Amino acid sequence: MPTDSPSSSSLLTPLAAIDAFCRQILTAAGADHATAEAATRGMIHGSRHGIDSHGVRLLAHYVKGLVEGRLNPSPKLALATAFGAVASLDADNAHGALATYTAMTHATRLAGEFGIGSVAIRNSSHFGPAGAYAIDAAEHGFIGFAFCNSDSFVRLHDGAMRFHGTNPIACAVPVRGQNPWLFDMATSAVPYNRVQLYRSLGRELPAGVASDERGYDTRNPEVADMLAPLGGEFGFKGAGLAGICEILSAVLTGMKLSFDIAPMPGPDFSTPRGLGAFVIALKPGAFVDIDTFDAAMTRYLDTLRSSPAREGFNVMAPGDREWKVAVHREKEGIELDPATVESFRALGSTYGVNSPV
Amino acid sequence: MPTDSPSSSSLLTPLAAIDAFCRQILTAAGADHATAEAATRGMIHGSRHGIDSHGVRLLAHYVKGLVEGRLNPSPKLALATAFGAVASLDADNAHGALATYTAMTHATRLAGEFGIGSVAIRNSSHFGPAGAYAIDAAEHGFIGFAFCNSDSFVRLHDGAMRFHGTNPIACAVPVRGQNPWLFDMATSAVPYNRVQLYRSLGRELPAGVASDERGYDTRNPEVADMLAPLGGEFGFKGAGLAGICEILSAVLTGMKLSFDIAPMPGPDFSTPRGLGAFVIALKPGAFVDIDTFDAAMTRYLDTLRSSPAREGFNVMAPGDREWKVAVHREKEGIELDPATVESFRALGSTYGVNSPV
Numbered sequence: 001m002p003t004d005s006p007s008s009s010s011l012l013t014p015l016a017a018i019d020a021f022c023r024q025i026l027t028a029a030g031a032d033h034a035t036a037e038a039a040t041r042g043m044i045h046g047s048r049h050g051i052d053s054h055g056v057r058l059l060a061h062y063v064k065g066l067v068e069g070r071l072n073p074s075p076k077l078a079l080a081t082a083f084g085a086v087a088s089l090d091a092d093n094a095h096g097a098l099a100t101y102t103a104m105t106h107a108t109r110l111a112g113e114f115g116i117g118s119v120a121i122r123n124s125s126h127f128g129p130a131g132a133y134a135i136d137a138a139e140h141g142f143i144g145f146a147f148c149n150s151d152s153f154v155r156l157h158d159g160a161m162r163f164h165g166t167n168p169i170a171c172a173v174p175v176r177g178q179n180p181w182l183f184d185m186a187t188s189a190v191p192y193n194r195v196q197l198y199r200s201l202g203r204e205l206p207a208g209v210a211s212d213e214r215g216y217d218t219r220n221p222e223v224a225d226m227l228a229p230l231g232g233e234f235g236f237k238g239a240g241l242a243g244i245c246e247i248l249s250a251v252l253t254g255m256k257l258s259f260d261i262a263p264m265p266g267p268d269f270s271t272p273r274g275l276g277a278f279v280i281a282l283k284p285g286a287f288v289d290i291d292t293f294d295a296a297m298t299r300y301l302d303t304l305r306s307s308p309a310r311e312g313f314n315v316m317a318p319g320d321r322e323w324k325v326a327v328h329r330e331k332e333g334i335e336l337d338p339a340t341v342e343s344f345r346a347l348g349s350t351y352g353v354n355s356p357v
Numbered sequence: 358m359p360t361d362s363p364s365s366s367s368l369l370t371p372l373a374a375i376d377a378f379c380r381q382i383l384t385a386a387g388a389d390h391a392t393a394e395a396a397t398r399g400m401i402h403g404s405r406h407g408i409d410s411h412g413v414r415l416l417a418h419y420v421k422g423l424v425e426g427r428l429n430p431s432p433k434l435a436l437a438t439a440f441g442a443v444a445s446l447d448a449d450n451a452h453g454a455l456a457t458y459t460a461m462t463h464a465t466r467l468a469g470e471f472g473i474g475s476v477a478i479r480n481s482s483h484f485g486p487a488g489a490y491a492i493d494a495a496e497h498g499f500i501g502f503a504f505c506n507s508d509s510f511v512r513l514h515d516g517a518m519r520f521h522g523t524n525p526i527a528c529a530v531p532v533r534g535q536n537p538w539l540f541d542m543a544t545s546a547v548p549y550n551r552v553q554l555y556r557s558l559g560r561e562l563p564a565g566v567a568s569d570e571r572g573y574d575t576r577n578p579e580v581a582d583m584l585a586p587l588g589g590e591f592g593f594k595g596a597g598l599a600g601i602c603e604i605l606s607a608v609l610t611g612m613k614l615s616f617d618i619a620p621m622p623g624p625d626f627s628t629p630r631g632l633g634a635f636v637i638a639l640k641p642g643a644f645v646d647i648d649t650f651d652a653a654m655t656r657y658l659d660t661l662r663s664s665p666a667r668e669g670f671n672v673m674a675p676g677d678r679e680w681k682v683a684v685h686r687e688k689e690g691i692e693l694d695p696a697t698v699e700s701f702r703a704l705g706s707t708y709g710v711n712s713p714v
Contacts, residue, residue: 083643084471085442114441116475120644156661158670163661171601183597206590215667232589233563240540240675244528251653254645259660286440287477288611296608303616304513304520310572313515318597
């Protein structure tokens with residue numbers, strides 16, 4: 001959860017300026033219009049909603065991939081197979097945001113025709129925040145699911161090896177007259193950057209979220225070698241959910257299993273990483289009268305938001321926190337972290353574009 | 358994990374005898390052939406695989422529902438809507454196993470034609486183990502998902518009210534030449550019967566799995582009033598997963614939200630409970646060459662099963678534990694718990710059928 005304190009207001013940068021800068025830099029780095037547009041949209045989804053780990057801090061990372069060859073700056077996306085309400089999209093090593101927005105658009109088209117649609121994505125790359133694609137479906141009136149796998153960081157239940165990636169599951173559901181219900185979770189106990197953050201802060205990790213290289217729990221971020229699957233003592237649940245992501249994103253696409261994927265931070269930035277991903281869209285009105293659906297969704301959320309909480313706490317629906325951050329940031333702008341500020345200035349200098357910070 | 362110790366071998370009852378008894382009793386209680394068949398098949402899936410909470414201990418519960426009117430003993434199942442690759446099945450207050458097997462059979466038919474198929478189930482009832490329906494898809498060569506919601510037992514993250522049911526997610530995936538990958542989880546930290554078990558044993562609960570009526574964690578099973586969502590400190594993940602089940606099973610079907618569902622144990626056994634459920638089937642060969650799929654699934658599982666474990670532990674794929682129990686129980690039979698033995702004898706006496714125990 002970001003904290004944009006009043007005292008830091010002078011450091012806030014408008015979202016629109018950051019958005020424009022990302023597009024200009026990506027374009028200057030060789031990305032075609034569709035790539036610059038999709039990659040920026042994905043990152044801005046993260047930064048707007050407070051998911052900073054998957055926001056514009058990734059710009060320099062993506063530029064490196066575009067320049068050195070990991071990412072195709074002008075890919076030719078094409079359906080590899082198409083069968084009724086499903087398809088396999090060959091993304092030609094596109095930026096993952098372009099691949100996944102394209103896949104979700106096709107999935108919603110299929111769902112419009114068949115009630116449900118699903119697209120397996122091949123030859124994709126890091127797609128940033130999974131919720132960005134689920135919400136794209138919800139904003140068009142569909143229930144959207146997005147899954148991917150990624151390079152290994154997470155042990156199995158009782159395991160002592162980095163086996164699965166943090167393999168996220170995102171789902172968004174349209175709510176009439178309101179922002180969508182928006183759920184986006186890693187199937188690991190915490191994201192890996194939490195370990196990195198606690199390392200830099202010299203703080204103890206929460207219990208049961210990371211393990212040493214023998215697979216034993218550790219609260220020392222310095223010896224944390226892998227993440228635990230979601231669930232603690234019941235980590236077989238997190239590991240099984242990661243398995244669903246793995247099977248849909250890698251097995252059903254013929255792409256790389258997490259333990260075969262080259263590390264995101266390199267050193268190799270010239271070889272495409274062979275990532276898969278998977279999206280599903282459902283058309284509510286194909287299952288039930290749309291007024292019934294809308295009324296039930298509203299009643300579910302109203303009841304949830306007004307339900308009793310533990311003293312001193314309040315209850316939120318998935319996405320409520322993100323929408324609140326979005327309102328704030330759209331109005332006030334974002335305080336970028338020092339490393340991102342530095343990378344923006346360096347990119348601006350390299351490509352002759354004025355950095356907004 | 359059941360323990361059928363050698364010393365109890367004289368109490369083991371063959372699965373076939375239990376299966377036959379369930380069918381005879383259900384039929385004697387008024388169930389039509391399809392209901393007796395499906396309800397028995399669902400319960401035997403639970404008992405065969407060691408999921409005893411959802412096994413034949415439910416027989417007396419289902420008989421009460423059939424006799425008193427909660428369940429329709431001779432339902433007329435019909436598609437309420439059908440649109441491309443999806444449908445809504447009105448189960449006419451059937452036993453949940455009949456409703457869900459019927460829905461999954463239709464979903465696999467749709468997936469065979471469209472690559473994916475999905476069925477929302479209306480006017481259903483308690484369906485027992487969710488994995489039974491996912492595996493039905495996998496045994497026919499499809500990836501299967503099954504979801505349902507149920508009467509409220511689980512608080513929200515930071516919540517202090519029984520809000521969601523234990524809302525399970527099940528997924529099964531075919532593996533060439535092997536048993537399917539089989540994943541079946543409650544989205545609560547533990548099942549409610551774990552609390553009941555620990556209460557009867559006078560044991561402390563694990564930390565973070567149950568709360569008192571104000572929503573605070575308790576390890577005392579006597580004061581445990583509700584379950585925690587999966588994830589402990591990150592319980593918003595378990596609550597969000599429960600939300601997916603709720604939206605698919607209740608909102609997308611127009612059926613009851615968990616907090617509106619009458620309690621499973623009564624006292625009212627005469628009114629249908631208005632439960633929904635949801636199934637999805639995917640045809641692997643519609644997304645990727647089937648040999649590629651089979652090879653990747655095998656490599657994934659081989660690597661998983663041979664991956665390093667914490668000292669003294671071993672790593673298992675979802676379902677491995679269940680398949681192992683199944684082999685044992687198919688050969689040796691099952692040791693039924695005392696309450697189930699007693700209920701079998703009472704049912705046998707009521708309906709003039711010899712109890713196998």
